[in-house]
Amino acid sequence: VTRQLIDEAQQILDEKKGELEIVQWQSEKPCERSWLLENAKGATGILVMLSDKVDEKLLEAAGSQLKVIASFSVGTDHVDRDALKSRNIRLGYTPTCLTDAVADLTIMLILMAQRRGGESIAKVINGEWPQMPWHPLLMTGPQIGGSTVGFLGFGRIAQATLKRLLPFGIKKAIYLTSRPGQPAKEDHFGLVKQATIPVEPATSADQLAKESDVVIVGCALTPSTKHLVSTDFFGKMKKLAVIVNIARGPIIDTDALVKALDEEQIFGAALDVIENEPNIQANHPILKQPRCVLVPHIGSATIETREQMATESVKNLLAGLNGDAMVNEVEL
Numbered sequence: 001v002t003r004q005l006i007d008e009a010q011q012i013l014d015e016k017k018g019e020l021e022i023v024q025w026q027s028e029k030p031c032e033r034s035w036l037l038e039n040a041k042g043a044t045g046i047l048v049m050l051s052d053k054v055d056e057k058l059l060e061a062a063g064s065q066l067k068v069i070a071s072f073s074v075g076t077d078h079v080d081r082d083a084l085k086s087r088n089i090r091l092g093y094t095p096t097c098l099t100d101a102v103a104d105l106t107i108m109l110i111l112m113a114q115r116r117g118g119e120s121i122a123k124v125i126n127g128e129w130p131q132m133p134w135h136p137l138l139m140t141g142p143q144i145g146g147s148t149v150g151f152l153g154f155g156r157i158a159q160a161t162l163k164r165l166l167p168f169g170i171k172k173a174i175y176l177t178s179r180p181g182q183p184a185k186e187d188h189f190g191l192v193k194q195a196t197i198p199v200e201p202a203t204s205a206d207q208l209a210k211e212s213d214v215v216i217v218g219c220a221l222t223p224s225t226k227h228l229v230s231t232d233f234f235g236k237m238k239k240l241a242v243i244v245n246i247a248r249g250p251i252i253d254t255d256a257l258v259k260a261l262d263e264e265q266i267f268g269a270a271l272d273v274i275e276n277e278p279n280i281q282a283n284h285p286i287l288k289q290p291r292c293v294l295v296p297h298i299g300s301a302t303i304e305t306r307e308q309m310a311t312e313s314v315k316n317l318l319a320g321l322n323g324d325a326m327v328n329e330v331e332l
């Protein structure tokens with residue numbers, strides 16, 4: 001178990017101590033790879049986080065008795081699924097319990113980007129407020145009502161975000177999935193078929209970039225979505241458009257984003273994730289962009305959600321060990 005857990009989750013695990021030998025990373029710092037490789041040896045189950053790469057090397061280190069990986073996440077890009085499949089190892093994850101928390105944060109980020117939240121807070125903290133001139137357009141940004149919102153990826157979190165956006169009076173939603181131009185396969189809240197505004201599949205990333213006032217990056221990170229948003233994409237976006245990333249950092253090319261902001265090709269950005277997180281150098285140009293808000297991957301960070309993620313991960317781990325049904329299992 002590569003983290004310390006909380007409350008119910010830790011309790012369920014501790015109650016198993018008579019039956020199972022449990023080896024758990026004890027520090028609040030992220031688990032070290034060398035510790036994981038060493039302690040995985042002989043394990044039948046491993047509970048991991050996003051920063052723990054589950055690859056051939058780890059599976060080799062663990063040995064052929066390994067039955068289950070339980071991930072404390074909805075995303076599984078840190079896991080080599082093919083390697084698990086070929087070894088008949090099951091994979092548990094937590095895809096549903098964090099939907100609301102991440103969708104809530106997405107709303108915060110959209111408003112931060114449109115209403116210049118980061119820039120505003122900085123002005124107050126830097127003591128600039130008393131000197132600020134006043135004119136009608138001071139600190140103004142585009143309004144959320146009336147926006148066309150483009151979703152790159154239209155799964156549960158994106159659809160929960162759309163549900164929250166409807167009362168703001170957005171005009172239209174468009175989305176791109178791995179099947180461009182096709183309606184989303186799953187309609188989690190009945191909005192694909194029956195929203196009060198047009199909700200339409202985009203035929204390409206270009207179309208989505210051109211039409212959207214707000215772009216929400218909410219797709220999985222795969223070889224085909226890495227740098228899906230790069231110079232070309234930014235070049236097609238509207239000057240007053242904003243982009244929000246609540247998925248995975250590498251979907252947006254950070255250098256291209258810095259350039260787009262520098263050259264005022266877009267209005268602003270708000271990111272929960274970024275390439276090479278959490279190791280962002282203090283002098284990274286993105287941190288100097290007043291129109292970019294960056295928060296440290298807190299999408300799922302509500303007390304309720306994190307408790308549930310922890311509990312579900314432990315339940316998935318134990319179910320995998322016992323050959324029982326998991327709360328949520330990835331079909332490999």
Ligand code: 8YV
Pocket residue numbers: 049050072073074075076098297298299300
């Ligand atoms: C992290 C996430 O799991 O679930 C995901 O895919 O990106 C997050 O919810 C969480 O921050 C714990 O590291």
